Amino acid sequence: MTDSHGSEGHPAHLQHHFDNSRQQFSASKLGMWLFLATEILLFAGLFVAYAVYRSNHPEIFIYAHYFLDTKLGGINTMVLLLSSFTMAWGVRAAQLGQRKLLVALLSLTLLGGFGFLGIKYVEYEAKWKHGLLWGTNYNPESHDDHTGADEHAEEVEEAPTAPETGAPDRLNLEPTVVPPSATGPAGTVPPGEGLPHGQGAEPDNVHIFFGIYFLMTGLHGIHVLVGMSLIFWILLKSIGGAYGPKYFTPVDLVGLYWHLVDLIWIFLFPLLYLIH
Amino acid sequence: MSTAATTPDSNYLNVTKGALSWLLTLDHKRIGILYLVSILSSFFLGGMMAMLIRTELLTPGDTIMTADQYNQVFTLHGAIMIFLFIIPGIPAALGNFVLPLMLGAKDVAFPRLNLMSWWLWITGAFIAVASILINAVDTGWTFYTPYSTTTGTSVTLIVTGVFILGFSSILTGLNFIVTIHKLRPKGMTWFKMPLLLWGLYSTAIIQVLATPVLGITLLLLAMERVMGIGIFDAALGGDPVLFQHFFWFYSHPAVYIMILPAMGVISELISVFSRKHIFGYKFIAFSSIAIAVFSFLVWGHHMFTSGQSELVNMIFSALTFSVSIPSAIKVFNWLATMYKGRIQLDTPMLYALSFLFLFTIGGLTGLFLATLATDIHLHDTYFIVAHFHYVMFGGTVIAFLGGLHYWWPKMTGKMYNEKLGRIASVILFVGFNVTFFTQFVMGSRGMPRRYFHYQEQFTSLNQLSSVGSYIMAVAFFMIAGYLLHSLAKGRKAPANPWGANSLEWHTPSPPPFDNFDREMRGVDPYDYTGWKYDESIEGYVPVGGGDGTRDSRAV
Numbered sequence: 139m140t141d142s143h144g145s146e147g148h149p150a151h152l153q154h155h156f157d158n159s160r161q162q163f164s165a166s167k168l169g170m171w172l173f174l175a176t177e178i179l180l181f182a183g184l185f186v187a188y189a190v191y192r193s194n195h196p197e198i199f200i201y202a203h204y205f206l207d208t209k210l211g212g213i214n215t216m217v218l219l220l221s222s223f224t225m226a227w228g229v230r231a232a233q234l235g236q237r238k239l240l241v242a243l244l245s246l247t248l249l250g251g252f253g254f255l256g257i258k259y260v261e262y263e264a265k266w267k268h269g270l271l272w273g274t275n276y277n278p279e280s281h282d283d284h285t286g287a288d289e290h291a292e293e294v295e296e297a298p299t300a301p302e303t304g305a306p307d308r309l310n311l312e313p314t315v316v317p318p319s320a321t322g323p324a325g326t327v328p329p330g331e332g333l334p335h336g337q338g339a340e341p342d343n344v345h346i347f348f349g350i351y352f353l354m355t356g357l358h359g360i361h362v363l364v365g366m367s368l369i370f371w372i373l374l375k376s377i378g379g380a381y382g383p384k385y386f387t388p389v390d391l392v393g394l395y396w397h398l399v400d401l402i403w404i405f406l407f408p409l410l411y412l413i414h
Numbered sequence: 415m416s417t418a419a420t421t422p423d424s425n426y427l428n429v430t431k432g433a434l435s436w437l438l439t440l441d442h443k444r445i446g447i448l449y450l451v452s453i454l455s456s457f458f459l460g461g462m463m464a465m466l467i468r469t470e471l472l473t474p475g476d477t478i479m480t481a482d483q484y485n486q487v488f489t490l491h492g493a494i495m496i497f498l499f500i501i502p503g504i505p506a507a508l509g510n511f512v513l514p515l516m517l518g519a520k521d522v523a524f525p526r527l528n529l530m531s532w533w534l535w536i537t538g539a540f541i542a543v544a545s546i547l548i549n550a551v552d553t554g555w556t557f558y559t560p561y562s563t564t565t566g567t568s569v570t571l572i573v574t575g576v577f578i579l580g581f582s583s584i585l586t587g588l589n590f591i592v593t594i595h596k597l598r599p600k601g602m603t604w605f606k607m608p609l610l611l612w613g614l615y616s617t618a619i620i621q622v623l624a625t626p627v628l629g630i631t632l633l634l635l636a637m638e639r640v641m642g643i644g645i646f647d648a649a650l651g652g653d654p655v656l657f658q659h660f661f662w663f664y665s666h667p668a669v670y671i672m673i674l675p676a677m678g679v680i681s682e683l684i685s686v687f688s689r690k691h692i693f694g695y696k697f698i699a700f701s702s703i704a705i706a707v708f709s710f711l712v713w714g715h716h717m718f719t720s721g722q723s724e725l726v727n728m729i730f731s732a733l734t735f736s737v738s739i740p741s742a743i744k745v746f747n748w749l750a751t752m753y754k755g756r757i758q759l760d761t762p763m764l765y766a767l768s769f770l771f772l773f774t775i776g777g778l779t780g781l782f783l784a785t786l787a788t789d790i791h792l793h794d795t796y797f798i799v800a801h802f803h804y805v806m807f808g809g810t811v812i813a814f815l816g817g818l819h820y821w822w823p824k825m826t827g828k829m830y831n832e833k834l835g836r837i838a839s840v841i842l843f844v845g846f847n848v849t850f851f852t853q854f855v856m857g858s859r860g861m862p863r864r865y866f867h868y869q870e871q872f873t874s875l876n877q878l879s880s881v882g883s884y885i886m887a888v889a890f891f892m893i894a895g896y897l898l899h900s901l902a903k904g905r906k907a908p909a910n911p912w913g914a915n916s917l918e919w920h921t922p923s924p925p926p927f928d929n930f931d932r933e934m935r936g937v938d939p940y941d942y943t944g945w946k947y948d949e950s951i952e953g954y955v956p957v958g959g960g961d962g963t964r965d966s967r968a969v
């Protein structure tokens with residue numbers, strides 16, 4: 139049942155330039171950690187963009203985050219956390235040579251990935267429908283007609299993406315910290331339009347938030363997809379019994395990757411959904 | 415893989431045959447050669463662009479092309495030289511070949527990633543070159559917004575190419591870090607490694623940590639162009655200067671990706687050709703790490719004139735000054751190594767000496783630029799162009815050429831014509847200074863960089879600079895000529911032509927497929943007492959007899 143390719147002193151998985159399996163394993167693991175470091179730095183660029191724009195325009199973030207669905211985001215956080223748990227357990231199962239358990243846990247993890255993407259799809263679709271998009275594509279259908287603050291507040295409440303959490307009219311919006319362009323760096327805001335129109339009104343450039351939202355969650359979503367493909371691949375191999383106490387490197391490494399994907403979401407969720 | 419015949423004449427070059435045995439090879443030596451051929455082709459392409467630039471600048475205004483074409487040509491020159499040639503240059507070509515050999519190892523830790531790195535390079539290069547054919551970019555190699563988001567040229571395509579090239583660079587770096595950590599032989603502690611490995615190691619740290627930031631920057635730029643996200647667009651509330659921060663957060667460390675391995679090569683050459691133990695080993699080793707760390711903290715010196723706050727400017731200025739300290743430490747240690755050495759002026763050493771001279775000028779002029787008051791005057795003039803050519807060309811390319819000549823016998827098993835080698839290196843040195851010293855003068859007198867048209871008063875200096883570049887072209891054709899000639903007609907190389915002691919010289923030239931026929935142990939790479947010159951093979955042999963490729967103790 140279990141694959142015993144370690145019998146001849148030179149196991150099949152051992153590449154010729156390594157002295158022994160332990161050296162090969164620790165090399166792979168170090169390589170993976172370095173790769174994860176590059177992933178973190180890739181996202182770091184977006185986190186910096188987030189920090190810069192949030193500190194310059196807190197009002198945009200406070201206003202716009204009400205359009206995100208905290209409930210769905212919260213559920214998704216749980217889904218990913220659970221899938222991280224099944225993944226970690228799967229690594230343990232691989233180490234102990236429990237093949238069936240491993241297959242079951244990997245399948246569950248994969249399911250978690252599908253669940254996450256499904257919910258994300260629902261969220262994206264709602265944003266798409268209401269024109270809550272980036273840059274020039276930001277065109278909330280209910281906001282076509284710029285007339286008055288009160289009207290805005292009402293419509294926001296109607297929008298299915300801004301649920302019970304509260305309408306912007308309850309907010310005490312702080313004015314932007316970027317001064318009007320007469321005194322501030324040239325070009326940041328058109329003269330006289332640097333301040334929000336008033337309490338509850340939509341501040342300028344709300345699309346910036348959605349640009350950042352889609353970039354961050356989109357890049358994260360791509361990582362979820364990659365992670366799922368990797369999990370699918372080791373799932374297939376584990377059905378064939380490729381992993382056991384002597385050789386479980388791929389399961390271990392894919393596990394690390396999946397935890398990273400999870401970890402990034404743990405940061406994205408509060409930063410995007412839970413702004414105060 | 416292990417079925418390779420092991421007759422005495424079998425080596426990594428002839429062990430298997432056919433194009434596929436090269437294109438799909440996992441052997442680090444062959445991958446090094448693949449990279450070498452690839453980057454040299456890019457260098458040729460970039461060099462042709464340089465000739466076009468210098469020819470255009472022979473007279474003010476339209477000489478051989480229009481202003482728009484000029485913008486495209488200098489952009490491509492910069493982008494090709496930087497992303498395709500100089501960043502992969504020493505690590506991926508020379509480093510790939512020698513790093514495992516210096517470690518006495520059979521290969522890098524991840525041979526398949528290594529091959530993938532090369533294929534990614536090919537893919538990225540192909541896309542970048544395709545963008546030239548479609549509608550060549552005219553933004554300068556720095557892709558500054560807002561121009562890069564509005565120009566009609568194929569920015570998105572070239573940026574995609576550079577993104578892929580970044581991946582290739584990350585894989586090389588990752589591979590080297592793991593290899594150095596995990597595959598050192600018995601007896602080779604960190605402080606018994608050849609200094610090139612410290613150079614490659616610190617380079618690899620930057621490759622791994624900085625390149626992803628370039629990746630996200632380029633991704634944002636592409637998104638800006640394709641989807642209009644507005645992050646860098648002032649009209650949409652975005653910030654174009656943020657792009658500059660992002661870009662230089664990678665690209666300043668990237669200049670150390672270029673120079674650190676070059677410094678590693680120079681450490682080897684200076685010691686070997688002075689026949690003297692390297693001076694201040696630990697200082698050189700740690701200064702590499704110090705440079706790698708500092709390199710992440712100085713990017714703002716590219717934006718002194720972009721409207722940063724004065725406080726930020728002052729901090730970046732001070733940090734920039736401090737990064738030159740470790741560089742200077744190295745230079746002093748190299749000088750101390752040469753002091754009272756028995757200096758041999760072989761071709762690689764001539765390059766090492768050129769390096770010392772040119773890099774020192776380049777580094778010192780960097781201090782002029784790090785000084786806030788002078789930078790206001792010098793920023794975006796030819797002074798910058800001269801500064802970075804002194805460090806990148808005078809530093810990295812010269813060191814690369816030194817290394818290429820030094821390891822050529824090991825890589826190919828052939829000796830090149832030494833006399834022509836020396837002559838070419840001197841011509842190159844002269845041509846270089848004629849070309850670029852002139853640019854310091856023009857820049858300090860106010861000639862702006864990236865200009866197609868210039869004032870009459872700069873004509874003669876520009877012409878002098880162009881003549882210098884033609885002199886360099888002669889040197890490069892000479893080098894290409896005698897190196898290619900050596901492949902066909904060169905004398906067979908001895909195992910150790912220079913009397914060096916790092917492990918790659920303890921195996922035949924060219925090395926066998928498995929690198930060594932025995933298990934290697936660490937030695938002091940800078941102890942040359944064990945080797946003596948043997949007239950009959952025009953190379954060095956161990957004092958105790960034998961040819962040094964076998965170690966009787968280990969058998």
Ligand code: HEM
Nearest residue numbers: 669672673715716738777780781783784793794802805806
């Ligand atoms: C000794 C330490 C060095 C110092 C203090 C230094 C300082 C500077 C400064 C302050 C600038 C910006 C000037 C401006 O745009 O106004 C600059 C530009 C530049 N430096 Fe250095 N530098 C040093 C070494 C190097 C090295 C080793 C390299 C590459 C191998 C390099 C490559 C460049 C490049 C490519 C640019 C200009 C990029 C562009 O705008 O296109 N520098 N340097």
Ligand SMILES: [Cu+2]
Nearest residue numbers: 666713715716
């Ligand atoms: Cu810099």
